[in-house]
Amino acid sequence: MEHVNDVLSKLVPPPREADADEYVGEDGLIYCKLCKTPRQFIFENFTGGKPAILPKLCKCKEEAAAKQRQEEERRERRERIENARSRAISVPSYRSYRFSVDDGKTPKTTEICKNYVRNFAEFAKTGQGLLLYGDVGTGKTFYALCIANALIDREYKVLHTSLADVVKMAQDFDNAESHFMRLMWQQCIIIDDLGTERATSFAEEQVYKFIDGCNTHGVALIVTTNYTPKELEAAAADTSDLTHARIYSRLLEKCFPVRVNDIKRREANTAKNKATVAELLGINKK
Numbered sequence: 001m002e003h004v005n006d007v008l009s010k011l012v013p014p015p016r017e018a019d020a021d022e023y024v025g026e027d028g029l030i031y032c033k034l035c036k037t038p039r040q041f042i043f044e045n046f047t048g049g050k051p052a053i054l055p056k057l058c059k060c061k062e063e064a065a066a067k068q069r070q071e072e073e074r075r076e077r078r079e080r081i082e083n084a085r086s087r088a089i090s091v092p093s094y095r096s097y098r099f100s101v102d103d104g105k106t107p108k109t110t111e112i113c114k115n116y117v118r119n120f121a122e123f124a125k126t127g128q129g130l131l132l133y134g135d136v137g138t139g140k141t142f143y144a145l146c147i148a149n150a151l152i153d154r155e156y157k158v159l160h161t162s163l164a165d166v167v168k169m170a171q172d173f174d175n176a177e178s179h180f181m182r183l184m185w186q187q188c189i190i191i192d193d194l195g196t197e198r199a200t201s202f203a204e205e206q207v208y209k210f211i212d213g214c215n216t217h218g219v220a221l222i223v224t225t226n227y228t229p230k231e232l233e234a235a236a237a238d239t240s241d242l243t244h245a246r247i248y249s250r251l252l253e254k255c256f257p258v259r260v261n262d263i264k265r266r267e268a269n270t271a272k273n274k275a276t277v278a279e280l281l282g283i284n285k286k
Contacts (some may be wrong), residue, residue, distance in 0.1 A: 032058035097145035106261040127218035134260035140224035172205040194225035
């Protein structure tokens, strides 16, 4: 069997001349001309007590390698985040909803939503969510998705879905439990358009199971709806419809109401789009 010192001696690189960007120092080691630090070092007891000259990175090479590692880590993180965003948000256009493109017409709403993101680590401890309510076309979905994208950027586990989709998952009986546990694994779930889902006894039971599960597992819900908190509170107090009462009662437990100001963004955007199309088609030109 080959002696360990013989094996180690084979690892020692042969002596070499200094390259054009190097020079030999007074200690006989090769140095970098740029940063003036050594690219070799002496290992005193490398092979049976005998010294060996081994290569090392000079300071500038070390810094370049560290910079390259950091850039690779940033690239991998960007890819990881974008892959997570694609899984979390199925509608491609929604992935571009960001606070950076907010029109600034409802600064109070924007600040509230930004503060929710800033303090999500605290809210996530109890599964505290938001109820974004207001009239049709005021930007509820936009702000909910701004929150979702900002949380995804921070690498929280987020999912955008609807109660109708939750019911569809429950109807996939062979995989219903795994679907449910996937939902409960999230840290924040965006539910769009509360109240537009189909009302059947099965659907209502599944919606209650989902919302109750979110409360139990500490999953924060961001819910958008046209209903006002008073309307939801009235539904929660209505003993003639206990299923709906349980749903809205559990929802109001963990979703803080935030009114989205009555700026009719959708109407304004529609009018702007019509004007653009009319101009391209040559309509209304003199």
